[in-house]
Amino acid sequence: MGHGWEGVVLKLFRGKDFAFTVTGAEQVTERYRRVHLADGGMLGATGVHPTMWVRLWFDSAGKPHQRAYTLVDPDPEAGTFSLEFALHDGCASDWARKAGPGDTIEATVQGTGFAVPDPLPSRLFVIGDPASLPAINSLLGSMPETPATIWFETPHESDAELPLRADAPHHEVRHVPRRDGGAHLVAEIRAALPGLLGGDPAQAYVWIACDTATTRALASYVRKELGVPKDRVHSLGYWRSS
Numbered sequence: 001m002g003h004g005w006e007g008v009v010l011k012l013f014r015g016k017d018f019a020f021t022v023t024g025a026e027q028v029t030e031r032y033r034r035v036h037l038a039d040g041g042m043l044g045a046t047g048v049h050p051t052m053w054v055r056l057w058f059d060s061a062g063k064p065h066q067r068a069y070t071l072v073d074p075d076p077e078a079g080t081f082s083l084e085f086a087l088h089d090g091c092a093s094d095w096a097r098k099a100g101p102g103d104t105i106e107a108t109v110q111g112t113g114f115a116v117p118d119p120l121p122s123r124l125f126v127i128g129d130p131a132s133l134p135a136i137n138s139l140l141g142s143m144p145e146t147p148a149t150i151w152f153e154t155p156h157e158s159d160a161e162l163p164l165r166a167d168a169p170h171h172e173v174r175h176v177p178r179r180d181g182g183a184h185l186v187a188e189i190r191a192a193l194p195g196l197l198g199g200d201p202a203q204a205y206v207w208i209a210c211d212t213a214t215t216r217a218l219a220s221y222v223r224k225e226l227g228v229p230k231d232r233v234h235s236l237g238y239w240r241s242s
Helices: 004-012 042-046 091-098 130-142 157-161 180-197 212-225
Strands: 016-029 032-038 053-060 063-070 072-075 080-086 104-109 123-128 148-154 171-177 204-209 233-235
Touching: 016 042, 016 157, 032 091, 042 104, 053 091, 063 080, 063 091, 063 130, 072 130, 080 091, 080 130, 123 130, 123 180, 130 148, 130 204, 148 157, 148 180, 171 180, 180 212, 204 212, 212 233
Parallel strands: 123 148, 123 204, 148 171, 204 233
Antiparallel strands: 016 032, 016 104, 032 080, 053 063, 053 104, 072 080
């Protein structure tokens, strides 16, 4: 399958193409699926960093369609990793539902990049949802000793059962039901975060990855109203609310 104009652009930006092979899959909840893959030599060629993601290519009515997914438990020596899919309507979820051993999928590595903040923050604040769960877990794993408060938006009841790796005594998870297109989450953050930041916002690190509109609203609030320095805020919209 060709990658169309998007593939041409990624090539211009030195994107590297690989082919992954499915080795297994498991249904985590009714709306969440994990697919295990062999990396086709990718991890040895690119290395690994926290929250690393790849672009998968899907066939959407005969046209190439790419979506980005964060690696779960990448193992460079074994050449394996997993990907997790929050299931909904669409070609990516359709592929994940049917994926079985021996299936292959094309991928491009381009645009990914994250460095653990230096100096380490005194406290980490994380705001996300099922789409960003793999990145949240990777982030927490990259700063295992840092106290963290995680607001996890749950569009469905079963999302509260998802495997957040935040069970250390210095981790606090706050499940927030999705309401009013993300406005409820924004209100929760506005009510709680100012009192948690303490006297020096620069000592914290705020990581935001929800739907695009919510992410933009929260990133603007954290930087402009709470005064968290730009280099202590990471924000990326993971999906668009229809």
